[in-house]
Amino acid sequence: xxxxxxxxxxxxxxxxxxxxxxSRNAExxxxxxxxxxxxxxxxDKNVELAKTxxxxxxxxxxxxxxxxxxPEVDIVVELxxxxxxxxxxxxxxxxxxxxxxxxxxALLAHHGNEIFAEAQKMRVIVAFEAAVAxxxxxxxxxxxxxxxxxxxxxxxxxxxTTNFILSEMRDKGLSFxxxxxxxxxxxxxxxxxxxxxxxxxxxxxxxxxxxxAFGTPMQFDKAHIEGISTLQALDIKYAEQLGYRIKLLGITxxxxxxxxxxxxxxxxPSKRLIANVEGAMNAVLVQADAxxxxxxxxxxxxxxxxxxxxxxxxxxxxxVHTADPENRVPHLAFQPDQLxxxxxxxxxxxxxxxxxxxxxWDEPGVLADITRVLADEKISIxxxxxxxxxxxxxxxxxxxxxxxxxxxxxxxxxxxLEKLPVVVGKVTRLRMEGLxx
Ligand code: HSE
Numbered sequence: 001x002x003x004x005x006x007x008x009x010x011x012x013x014x015x016x017x018x019x020x021x022x023s024r025n026a027e028x029x030x031x032x033x034x035x036x037x038x039x040x041x042x043x044d045k046n047v048e049l050a051k052t053x054x055x056x057x058x059x060x061x062x063x064x065x066x067x068x069x070x071p072e073v074d075i076v077v078e079l080x081x082x083x084x085x086x087x088x089x090x091x092x093x094x095x096x097x098x099x100x101x102x103x104x105x106a107l108l109a110h111h112g113n114e115i116f117a118e119a120q121k122m123r124v125i126v127a128f129e130a131a132v133a134x135x136x137x138x139x140x141x142x143x144x145x146x147x148x149x150x151x152x153x154x155x156x157x158x159x160x161t162t163n164f165i166l167s168e169m170r171d172k173g174l175s176f177x178x179x180x181x182x183x184x185x186x187x188x189x190x191x192x193x194x195x196x197x198x199x200x201x202x203x204x205x206x207x208x209x210x211x212x213a214f215g216t217p218m219q220f221d222k223a224h225i226e227g228i229s230t231l232q233a234l235d236i237k238y239a240e241q242l243g244y245r246i247k248l249l250g251i252t253x254x255x256x257x258x259x260x261x262x263x264x265x266x267x268x269p270s271k272r273l274i275a276n277v278e279g280a281m282n283a284v285l286v287q288a289d290a291x292x293x294x295x296x297x298x299x300x301x302x303x304x305x306x307x308x309x310x311x312x313x314x315x316x317x318x319x320v321h322t323a324d325p326e327n328r329v330p331h332l333a334f335q336p337d338q339l340x341x342x343x344x345x346x347x348x349x350x351x352x353x354x355x356x357x358x359x360x361w362d363e364p365g366v367l368a369d370i371t372r373v374l375a376d377e378k379i380s381i382x383x384x385x386x387x388x389x390x391x392x393x394x395x396x397x398x399x400x401x402x403x404x405x406x407x408x409x410x411x412x413x414x415x416x417l418e419k420l421p422v423v424v425g426k427v428t429r430l431r432m433e434g435l436x437x
Contacts, residue, residue: 003036004318007067007098009089010079011044014103014130016053017303018077018310023057029311033318037311039077043067068093075317077310078102083110094118094126099321101313103130103306106195109204109220112211116331123325127313132205133158133282135305136298137312142286143212143333149288151213153253153260155435158205160280160300161189161196162228162248166265167278170236170245176229188280198227199248199263206250209284210261214254214342215334219261222344226264235357235428238399239267242383244355244432245275251433258343260350267355267432274435285435293437348408353382353432356400356410358417359424362389366422367398373416374402377409395424401432 008015019039022029030036039057043064044050050060061067068076068089076093080086081104090107093100095118102108108115108131119126129139133156142151157163161183168179180197183189195201207220228248239246244267253260268275273295277283282300287293299305320328330336360366367384374381380403387397402410414427 001035003038004033004074005038005040005072006075006077006314007070007073008039008042008077008079009044009064009067009086010081011042011046011050011053012079013303014306014310015042015044015077015079017307018079019053021304021307022311022314029315033315035318037314037318040072041067041070064089065092068098069096073098074321075099075101075314077314078104079310080104081106083107087111090115090126091118094122094124097122097124099125099127099317101127101130101310101317103128103310105131105201105204105208109207109218112208112218116336119331120325120336125317125321125328126331127317128208129313130306130309132208133284133296133298134160134300134302135308136282136284136296136300137309138209138284138296139212140312141294141296142209144329146286146288146291146294147333149290151254152287152289153251154206154209154213154284154286155274155433156202156206156209156250156284157247157274157277157282158250158284158300159196159199159202159248160282161193162199162202163277163282164188164280165197166228166231166236166246166248169231169233170240173233173237175233176231197229199225200227202248202250202263206252206261206263209250210252210259212333213252213286214259215332215339216259216342217332217339219259219344222261224262224264224347228265231265232428234397235355235430238357238385238397239355239430240270242355242385242399242401243270244268245270246430247275247277249433254342255345257349258345261344262347262350264431267430268435272435287437348406348411350407351404352407353404353434354402354410355430355432356402356414356417357428358398358426359395360386360398361422361424362394362396363422369420369422370398370400370417373413373420374400376416377405377413379403379405379409379413
């Protein structure tokens with residue numbers, strides 16, 4: 001049968017993996033897709049690299065715009081990344097009637113609304129399984145597998161670099177800075193790891209998951225984002241002593257007042273399966289009304305795991321591109337005219353449990369002073385540990401876990417606690433999620 005022709009933009013790690021897997025499993029993939037899927041042209045600024053990877057199997061060019069306008073190309077795979085030229089190329093491909101497969105989470109989180117509107121107009125598909133959690137088919141699962149459900153919340157470890165760093169900090173008791181250098185040496189973290197460690201990459205991904213879970217447009221600009229760069233090894237240790245692990249979670253939850261959309265380090269009970277996801281692995285936990293909770297685990301990055309998702313999209317597009325657009329799975333899971341612009345809840349209104357650590361004088365009445373502040377705000381305490389002062393010290397670490405409360409109340413309490421003479425310096429505040437039903 002006549003092959004479907006693919007133009008590949010970018011032959012770096014994921015592009016190279018896509019080329020390799022598509023060649024290696026060509027026969028198996030064609031049996032599934034119903035026809036061969038052929039990369040006929042590759043565009044990359046590094047033409048020599050492209051030649052080395054493709055070994056003469058297809059055309060090479062450094063002009064990506066020629067590819068998206070090429071009448072012979074049916075599907076454009078965009079693996080350049082970022083919101084610069086990638087955006088122009090994706091829009092140009094759509095306007096030229098090409099279906100697009102992309103792994104570009106930043107592009108979709110920032111410009112997805114414009115891109116999907118354009119795709120809708122041009123009656124083409126924009127597929128993006130590889131944009132969230134690499135090889136884990138989480139887009140497919142949420143958009144199609146769970147389609148009977150009212151989704152309640154999603155919580156995911158969706159950045160492998162930070163999960164690797166947190167695992168190493170916990171295992172070896174090392175500081176963030178030391179582990180980050182190790183992660184860079186091993187090639188896990190980018191030379192500029194800002195997007196990973198400051199939570200931006202995870203925020204891109206949870207923005208996409210939130211949109212397909214609740215049928216809303218992308219609302220990245222309203223996401224609350226905190227990374228792990230100021231997290232202290234001490235808090236990881238105390239959390240562990242209390243039966244918790246700290247993970248960088250992307251969380252999105254439906255509440256009566258709006259949608260929560262947030263990324264931050266989070267204490268989760270060690271007994272939860274997701275708490276035991278270690279190293280660079282990813283996992284996404286979805287709570288939905290009919291099925292209950294489901295957990296998806298796997299590699300969130302890397303050449304072949306991400307290629308696995310890219311190629312799954314290529315097969316999907318190959319199978320359904322001739323169907324009427326009205327009969328295809330909608331881009332954001334819900335029919336485009338059924339998207340609802342639900343508000344994103346401001347953090348002040350978000351409810352969570354909290355871990356508070358403070359340095360306090362070691363003398364009678366201190367605990368009473370502190371608990372009075374929390375009682376005044378109607379915040380209930382779940383657990384307290386006070387560490388013995390070190391040799392010759394007259395201050396000790398006090399750690400409190402609270403029951404669920406509004407973030408506004410905890411922030412007001414912290415402001416009051418920091419004014420108490422018995423509390424020395426700042427209070428460290430981390431959010432906690434039970435992740436049960
Ligand atoms: N930088 C990402 C991570 C992988 O560390 O998980 C690509 O999304």
